[in-house]
Amino acid sequence: MEYVIEMQGITKIFPGIIANDNVDLKVKKGEIHALLGENGAGKSTLMSVLFGLYKPEKGKIIINGEEASIKNPNDANRYGIGMVHQHFKLVHNFTVLENVILGVESVRHGRLLMDEARKKVIELSQKYSLFIEPDALISDISVGMQQRVEILKMLYRENDLLIFDEPTAVLTPQEIDELMKIMKDLVAEGKTIIFITHKLNEIKAVADRVTILRKGKYIDTVDVSMSSKETLSELMVGRKVLLEVEKTMAQPKEVVLEVKHLIVKSKNHNKNKVNDVSFKLHRGEILCIAGIEGNGQTDLVYALTGLEKVSSGQIIYKGEDITHRSIRYRNLKGMAHIPEDRHKHGLVLDYNVAENLILQDYHTNKFQTKGFLKFKKIYDNADELIERYDIRSGSGARSIARSMSGGNQQKAIVARELETHPDVLIAVQPTRGLDVGAIEYIHRILIEQRDKGKAILLVSLELSEVMSVSDRILVIYEGELVGQADPALVSQQELGLYMSGSKREVLE
């Protein structure tokens, strides 16, 4: 039998949405099989079906030529299927070793046999050059290492089919390279890998074949070597997409936002979350703060927008010290913020689209008189923005935000923020989790705004985004700005060195 896994005609229906519609997936033994699709295309659903987390309405799974019934992850494990989830499932105050054996401990007379387990873990770690320290606490090791622990967990369970769900989202460029190498080693040892992603570069780098899903439907399975990135993205989105961002040179004008020696103290430990950060933001430029997740970007943005108190330092906006001004004050003065977490900050998920679109200006005379909301205006406004920004949803202005796809939620936020006609737009990971089509759209809008003379502060973890959209790059590492670069001159590798703290320069 040629295929290790065959999923045939999988259909999975959630209330109001068909997540998988008659999807086929055939994976050969010993290959890296990529699963490509936009957000909401049904990749994760399909893998959850394979891993026993969801029960499909229709379809069957054939493993090594025999029909398998996978009702829960334990069944999946029995068939040798393991999964590295996007968010790791690790116990933070356990050691690596303890995490690896959790659930499959070997026990004699109620006592743990740690020595055997340790031996096996060390052997596996050496065999696949994972460089794991078995006694380190999870909370002390880097995200990249934690991912390796997840891989080790699968190997320890002797899984033969390994599913990686968007594994590179949290890694630095160097770590991504290493992961790719590990994946190749695994395949060389006879494992089979299913690799969920929407990044075409990575597919080109490691995958043998790729199955493309679009809107829950199976589109095609192709050989990676036979297809270009352009064809792949076209298959994924269903139309031609511009992979490169088209833009002209920036023409920076006067300084609109200046940050001087900004410090945000941490409540829990002595280390400052934002430490002595200074920079200037000009009109007509896109300044990017690059860095690995959790290096103080979030707190810097919170301080700028007023969500968090500044411990010391100054924020000068249009010549005015706004360091201790309220959030509302900053909004009214023309600061807009596309937040990092659209569910936490960006939207009231239980409000409908129209209500979410007025979140910043419901209190102005445009939408209320004497305390009463003007519903006609609110819905007219929503219909207009839905039209202009192409926000798609089940029932238009009245759809509940929760029911919308991530891309359309993001479009709604972008629409709302741009409609306040800001002078400074702080966009934090504006394309996180979006598909190629939506990314292209948001990038175009950012550049359009720049050309209109707005100042844009872009915070991004995505190096390709940093390189293609920004006019100037600042790298943040452990709360400090450690490097400045021109995207036209710097390489991804060099940025990676700054981002991981291995290189730093003193900024003026």
Added chain:
Amino acid sequence: MKKFILNDNVQKILASLTAILIGFIFGFLILLFAASIKTQATNPIEGFITIITGGMRYNGIKGFGIILRYTTPVLLTGLSVGFAFKTGLFNIGAAGQFVMGGFTAAYIAIKWTFIPLEFLWIVALLGAIVVGGIWGMISGVLKAYRNVNEVISSIMLNYIGMITVSNLVFTIKDRFNPSRSQVPLSRIPTFGLDKVFGLNTVDFGIFIAIAVAILIYIVLEKTSFGYELKACGYNREAARYAGINDKKGIILSMTIAGALSGLGGALVYISSITKVFDQSLVLQREGFDGISVALLGLSNPLGIIFSSFFISMLRNAGSSLSRAGFNDEVIRIMTSTIIYASAFSLLFRDKIHKLFNKKEGK
């Protein structure tokens, strides 16, 4: 037809009705079970009819009056809990706010004789609103500034309120029975309603309660103030992000919730029928019935008007159940079942959705 069924509001109502239906079925089973193990004469059919007619088959129009009398306070405590729910808070302290408001109203209606009696009851109501509001505000302030869970603080304030009142009863004590309070000198007028119902049970209070429910509905759904409060409730972080003062929102929500319960207390203790304070240490049932009412009414002020009436109907039925040989505890079991089932309302909505989508599909 499909459009009608799939309409969000219609679905909500259907889900609540399903919960009620389940409660009735369960109640009937309890009656059958009780009848099978009891030795004395019981009649489950008779009992069941009593329940679904709200007991009115025995006391008719008077029964209707009794139901309305009980509806008034639970409508307000229901609004209190429901309003807090809508703004993301769980006000379990309705009982404390209720008794504090009720006592304040009684005190004013007994002591503040310098105000003409025709107006005194209005002043008493306002006093109850203020004190109930303060009682709710304490929980709000603790939550906003010290992050104390409002459930815990308001539970404790229930007991603090109950004991405070029991210790203050002496200030308005009855000359002949010092452990009890006097009867208020000024009460809510009846405007002839007592004649309609043949009993001195119904007064203007029920209209005040319904008017307040409509007012709360307008505040929540039509005003920018309600928009802010609901935003705080649904997503406090997003509200903050939009420049809404979330601390102020929490404090105001709890204050308004407390004021509603306080008013509910006043509408009982200075109602046309005499209910006086004594020193007994019992948390008032109205406070907790408010939670049931709010849940069944899905926190919608207009829904709460109906659910409060329904819960009151069951309570009236309970007092007549003994005629068929049953205890009124059956009612409590039924109410609990209904609340339990309405917690599953999402599930029911889902099922209804599926059922109708399938039918159309075929």
